[in-house]
Amino acid sequence: MNVGEVAALAGVTVRTLHHYDRIGLLSPSGRSTSGYRQYSPADLDRLHQVLVYRELGFPLEEVATLIEASDPAEHLRRQHRLLRDRLERTRAMVAAVEKEMEARAMGISLSPEERFEIFGEHDPERYEAEVEERWGDTEAYAQSRRRTAAYTKEDWVRITAEGEDLMQRMATALRAGVAPDTAPAMDLAEEHRQQIGRDFYDCPPELHAALGRMYVEDERFTATYEAVAPGLAQWVSTAVQANAARQEA
Amino acid sequence: MNVGEVAALAGVTVRTLHHYDRIGLLSPSGRSTSGYRQYSPADLDRLHQVLVYRELGFPLEEVATLIEASDPAEHLRRQHRLLRDRLERTRAMVAAVEKEMEARAMGISLSPEERFEIFGEHDPERYEAEVEERWGDTEAYAQSRRRTAAYTKEDWVRITAEGEDLMQRMATALRAGVAPDTAPAMDLAEEHRQQIGRDFYDCPPELHAALGRMYVEDERFTATYEAVAPGLAQWVSTAVQANAARQEA
DNA sequence: CTTGACCCTGACGCGGCGTCAGGCTGTGCA
DNA sequence: TGCACAGCCTGACGCCGCGTCAGGGTCAAG
Structure with missing residues (x-):
């Protein structure tokens, strides 16, 4: 042709x-x-x-x-996944517009935060691409998406509060000189692992250890932890990996 | 800020x-x-x-x-419409991928035409924008809104009954083996066109043909027709387009 | 008074094409 | 057999929607 x-x-x-x-x-x-x-x-x-x-x-x-x-079958699976992600996102946007219509009909108006919720923290155009690269095919990722889709605003408030709290306690331990490969640190790491399991996806020690490595390799995570306390990213990373080793034993 | x-x-x-x-x-x-x-x-x-x-x-x-x-209310309506278009398009793409998966599983492979169907004639990125330009603020849409706004409950009862009746006669024709590109089928299609003109908006053959295409592309319409008789969506779609061609000649 | 985060205005670059320009190719029909 | 006209070729430049420095002011905390 x-x-x-x-x-x-x-x-x-x-x-x-x-x-x-x-x-x-x-x-x-x-x-x-x-x-x-x-x-x-x-x-x-x-x-x-x-x-x-x-x-x-x-x-x-x-x-x-x-x-x-990748081979054809892999393409189909990946495309299917990406498309369904887009489907969900579009559904969410439709829902957002409907919410706003309803709000208008009832004479109330939404806060800017509510309106931007759907955009917040995502680069919408490149969204699928970026997520795909990092997390690709893992079951954990799929599970997380399924669960978080159902979360309400209060769920999110609770979850982030819990995360904040744990992070603070880790920072306190670090400042108190607790070594990351000792039992108290590992206990905090274990708590972290269970939090993930509760709120996002099944997180066996092995996966958790991989996550721990990422905390020092991915600068976005590093920045989050370092912002709380200098050295915290490294500390958490070590604690998490030590705990994973302990759990497997 | x-x-x-x-x-x-x-x-x-x-x-x-x-x-x-x-x-x-x-x-x-x-x-x-x-x-x-x-x-x-x-x-x-x-x-x-x-x-x-x-x-x-x-x-x-x-x-x-x-x-x-345009004013806020208009934005919401337009955005809602555009987003639902996108939703449908994405659904169609998901369906296409699933179709291909199935085909692979059964050992057959699709023709290039089938595969490109979903892309055909649309610039995918600008798709919504294009639809908006074409359909968005069309006179037909506005007219329909104006007219239906004035309808009473009895009007609706009559209109839906008429629609039901016509649909049943089409289903009967389909079951009787009437081919959709023959005169009897086209007559039914023409009746359909005139019904639209009476009840909703001016519907010249060209517009009717576009509608016909939608009956197989938009799964909401498809579902409505398929519920009455299997294959009816495709049959009506073909009949409508054939009739449009006949009218234009 | 410094430090570090945040803001400003240029200015250049890049991805993904659209859009000429100038010229060769292939074909239907007169 | 010639020619008109659609279709293909290779540059080369342009445009949009920013990303990314560079060089320099501003503001709040300590």
Whole structure:
């Protein structure tokens, strides 16, 4: 097939196909003697993948690695997951608009916080892409999404308060000179693990240890802990890993 | 509020707010003596509108005219409509992926046309914006709203009874093996078109054809028809489009 | 009075194409 | 057989919506 036909079929412009060729995202498998691009069925398959991932907000470069790195079944699973995430998010936005309509009908008006709730802390366009990269396929992630979807505002207040409280007690222990690989520190870590299990997802020691490592590797987490007390990220990380080792034994 | 606070609340970057100020999309209503941007609650309202329309794929320039040109109630209605369109589109994509999964599981593979169906002829990113342009403030929609607003309970009883009756006759035709692109089927379709014209809004063949397409694309409509008789949605859709072609000739 | 977080205004860059320009190719029909 | 006209090619420039420095003021806490 020639570019024009492919473009018409897929609902993109010729220029787009040129672009994908140029950047090596999708190069037609052949050329006619006169230099016309010739697309094979396999090329169409690939184009289809590209378009799905593109619509989901992935930058083209990343689309390339995604496509290169996994088999068809994996694509379908991933796309399914991402699409359902988007579905949920859109549902939430619809609900938000309906809530506001109702509020207006009753003459009350929502606070800015309530209105931005749906946007808060997410980059909406790149949202799916970023989450996907970090957490991908884990069951824990799916579970967390399922559970948190049902949480009310009060649930969130309670949960964040509990988290805050535990973090403060950890900071106190750190300042008191408690070593992170001793029993009291490990107890706090264990409490942390159980909190996660209650509020978000099943968190066996092994997973918890991985989380602990992340606390020092991912600067966003590091920043959160360091903001409470200097050295806390490292302290918590060590305590969590020590506790995981203890639990497994 | 200062930029940083607004940015954090709304989940955007400070740079974005600078940008919106520069292009006049959202200029803070005041400045401190030292030149700091000061955002008022009204500014937050506006920002919220901007973000919703942006997420729906409108270019910023158009967002400005949209916001300028309509009152809050209208925004809510429009956003609601656009979001539900997106919801449906996402549902369709989920369904498409599921269809492909099933096909794979059964060892068959879909044709390129089937796979691109969902993309066909739409620029996915700008989809909502496009729909809005096409259908959004159409006369048909406005007319329907005006007319139905005046209907009494008895009007509704009559109208739904008429609709029911026609649907049943269509189902009968379907079960009798009448092909949807033959004259009897087209006559029923034409009756349908005239019913719409009487009860809701002027419905020239072209618009009716678009409606027909929707009967198979929009699962809410599909479900309504399929509940009466399996295959009816597709049958009606085809009949309506065939009739439209006949009328135009 | 300093320090560190926060704010300002340029200015440049980038991703993902849209949109010419200038020229070759392929084909229906006169 | 020639030509008109659609379709393809390769540059090259432009635009939108910001991200990301750079260079420099501001404000609150200690």
